[in-house]
Amino acid sequence: QKEVEQNSGPLSVPEGAIASLNCTYSDRGSQSFFWYRQYSGKSPELIMSIYSNGDKEDGRFTAQLNKASQYVSLLIRDSQPSDSATYLCAVKASGTYKYIFGTGTRLKVLA
Amino acid sequence: NAGVTQTPKFQVLKTGQSMTLQCAQDMNHNSMYWYRQDPGMGLRLIYYSASEGTTDKGEVPNGYNVSRLNKREFSLRLESAAPSQTSVYFCASSGTREAFFGQGTRLTVV
DSSP: OOOEEOOOOOEEEETTSOEEEEEEESOTTOOEEEEEEEOTTSOOEEEEEEOSSEEEEETTEEEEEETTTTEEEEEESSOOGGGOEEEEEEEEOTTSSOEEEOOOEEEEEEO | OOOEEEEOSEEEEOTTOOEEEEEEEOSOOSEEEEEEEETTTEEEEEEEESSTTOOEEOSOOTTEEEEEOSSSBEEEEESSOOGGGOEEEEEEEESSSOEEEOOOEEEEEO
16 A cells, blocks of 8 residues: 555644644655645645655745655745645556645644 | 536436436546546545546446547446435546546436
8 A cells, every 4th residue: 555644633833933733744755745735625736746856945835755765745935824724645646647735734833 | 718618507306217427528538438436435436537438337337338439528428317316426536646527417317
């Protein structure tokens, strides 16, 4: 069973701090990695995708990928209360069209 | 900019009733998916369609059927609803990379 693991949280950070969210995956052949944000009662919204080792920055968000360690992370700089949500890590399984999701990390940004 | 559209948004069924959840995308994506989301369980894949004319089982297909009607539309059918199928259902579509989700259907089976 190919798996994606996340700490369920909640992860609480003060406003303005850096939030660090982590994800590990079991399928060593995976090539595509995604972070989704899901507000309570809403659908998942894509915020970052990353395909090669290293960092990818988009505004306040940075995704980091380490394929050797099978580890993906998301950093949110200058965290805002509006960032409070559940963050889902997803991996596109090698050789298939399927996206495998972690159970999500709940982030709470305290004003 | 509709993206992925699901109908209905809410539904209450009695045990044993049948219904079809509809999904349509306007992004010209080849692949479409049905997921269910339950507290503490994350998103679990029910069925997917890699391209028009093909469908495959996901992680939790029992009790469901799907139809890829055309490139735009992918429906999910519950033939005889059970309380265990109470969940939030999401349809998604993808091209070669990212997947995009519809707004979800909250289904309660009583």
